[in-house]
Amino acid sequence: MFKQGLFITAELHIKPDVDLDNAISAIHQFCDEMNNEPGCSFALALQDQKEPRKIIFWERYEDHAAFEQHFQADHTQRFIAAGLTDLVQAFESKLLIKEL
Numbered sequence: 001m002f003k004q005g006l007f008i009t010a011e012l013h014i015k016p017d018v019d020l021d022n023a024i025s026a027i028h029q030f031c032d033e034m035n036n037e038p039g040c041s042f043a044l045a046l047q048d049q050k051e052p053r054k055i056i057f058w059e060r061y062e063d064h065a066a067f068e069q070h071f072q073a074d075h076t077q078r079f080i081a082a083g084l085t086d087l088v089q090a091f092e093s094k095l096l097i098k099e100l
Contacts, residue, residue, distance in 0.1 A: 003095075004094060004095055005041065005060050005061055005062050005063065005094075006060070006061045006062075006063060006064055006066070006067050006092060006094070007058070007059070007060050007092070007093045007094060007095070008057065008058070008059040008060075008061070008067065008090065008091070008092060008093075009056065009057070009058055009059075009090065009091045009093065010056070010057040010059070010087065010089070010090040010091075011054065011055070011056055011087075011088040011089050011090070012054075012055045012056075012057065012085040012086065012087055012088060013053055013054055013055070013085060013086050013088050014053040014054075014055065014084060014085050015053075015083070015084060015085065015086060016053070018084050018085075020052060020053065022084075023084045023085065024047070026079065026082060026084055027045050027055060027084075027085075028045070029075075030045075030075060030076075030079045031043045031044065031045050031057075033073070033075035034059065034070065034075070034076075037066070037069070037070055037073060038066065038069070039061050039062040039063065039065070039066025039067075039069060039070075040059065040060070040061055040062075040066060040070065041060040041061070041062070042058070042059065042060050043057065043058070043059045044057070044058045044059075045057055046058065054088075055085065067092075
């Protein structure tokens with residue numbers, strides 16, 4: 001089901017002055033666009049149930065080059081430029097086992 005690659009977990013916080021519904025709509029669109037990137041196997045956005053402005057992204061890329069290309073994509077640059085969120089923390093990880 002899963003194979004090795006580069007797994008990204010990123011915590012973002014929707015800024016207090018940003019309308020929550022508009023931000024969530026933009027995040028949905030951003031995930032849809034990420035899921036169409038070459039080298040991106042999946043991108044999921046999760047919303048914290050207690051803190052609705054806390055968003056966790058789970059992403060998998062074939063390799064680090066695909067992840068770097070993600071930041072060059074027009075949709076990524078638009079999302080960053082929109083200034084809806086702050087990046088709290090991000091982790092690059094790999095599977096502990098060879099494959100699932």
